[in-house]
Amino acid sequence: MMEKSFRPWAEFFGRASERHFRRGVLLTSAMLAVCGTFSPLHPAYAQWAVYDGANHVQNVLIAARTLTQIDNQITSLANQAQMLVNQGRNLASLPLSTLSTLQSTISQTTALLAQAQNIAYSVQSVEQQYQQAYTSVSSGMSDSALFNQAQTRWQNSIGGFEDALKLQARVVGNIPSDSSAMTQLVSASQTSTGALQAAQAGNQLLALQSRQLSDIQAELAANGRATALQQAREAVTEAESEAQYQHFSQHDAYVPGTVSMFGSSGN
Numbered sequence: 001m002m003e004k005s006f007r008p009w010a011e012f013f014g015r016a017s018e019r020h021f022r023r024g025v026l027l028t029s030a031m032l033a034v035c036g037t038f039s040p041l042h043p044a045y046a047q048w049a050v051y052d053g054a055n056h057v058q059n060v061l062i063a064a065r066t067l068t069q070i071d072n073q074i075t076s077l078a079n080q081a082q083m084l085v086n087q088g089r090n091l092a093s094l095p096l097s098t099l100s101t102l103q104s105t106i107s108q109t110t111a112l113l114a115q116a117q118n119i120a121y122s123v124q125s126v127e128q129q130y131q132q133a134y135t136s137v138s139s140g141m142s143d144s145a146l147f148n149q150a151q152t153r154w155q156n157s158i159g160g161f162e163d164a165l166k167l168q169a170r171v172v173g174n175i176p177s178d179s180s181a182m183t184q185l186v187s188a189s190q191t192s193t194g195a196l197q198a199a200q201a202g203n204q205l206l207a208l209q210s211r212q213l214s215d216i217q218a219e220l221a222a223n224g225r226a227t228a229l230q231q232a233r234e235a236v237t238e239a240e241s242e243a244q245y246q247h248f249s250q251h252d253a254y255v256p257g258t259v260s261m262f263g264s265s266g267n
Contacts, residue, residue, distance in 0.1 A: 089194035096188045098181045098204050102211045105174055109218050112170055117159030118152075119229065121221070129156075134232050137239045139246035146243055153233040160226035167222040171215045181208055 113121055119129045133152045141149075185208065189201035 086194075090196055092194050092197055094188060094192070094197040094200035094204075096184055096201070096204075098185065098208065101177065101181060102207055105177065106211055106214060109167070109170055109215060112163075112167055113218055113222070115166075116163050116225070118156045119160075119225075121225070130232070134236050137236055137243055139243040141243060143244075146240055149236075150240060153229075153236060157226070157230045157233050160222075160229040164219075164222040164226040167219055171219050174212075174215060178208060178212060 119126055133149055133156065137146065137149060182205070185201050185205050189198055189205070192198040192201060
């Protein structure tokens, strides 16, 4: 009976002591943790490294993007450098020039035209000399005057043909130099390093063609001049023949008469 009466009190005091023990353990742990945190004499212990896989992947992607941007910048700089090089090539001048040769050839052709005999390549000269030698023939002129004008017209025709032959020889003589210049310009155009060199080579080829056209023009002028002088001479010949006939018809008619020979008077 006594045992049963004391059992509830024993359980009560047992439970109370257990609660006090737990509170003591918790309080002691907290105090140790605080002391360990703020105590300078607490020794450091090695800890386990924590690996974050998602963070590592993110860092790798950022590094890859940065390398791609740097590579793009390098490519852009290389393209800009190549563009500057190409611009420099496009602005480079052609080292070949045939201008002096073309100008010299044109000067020689012009000088040859200026040496035209008798009637020069001048409107004033043509009007003056043509009036004197080709339109002034009349029956009132003396035989000597008709002869002198005929001689002048003949000399003009001969001189015109000679001038045309000289100019033709000059044009033919220009063919070898033109061929050499054309070969050099075509080669320079095909091997040009830029647009400016190609354009300059093309311009010089056009200048060569212009000079050749001027040769053809000069040759046509010389041939036309010679032909015109000859045709004018033939046209004036008809008027000259008419004047000579008039001179002949004005002389007295032939009258037969007695002719004495060997001093005889009757026989």
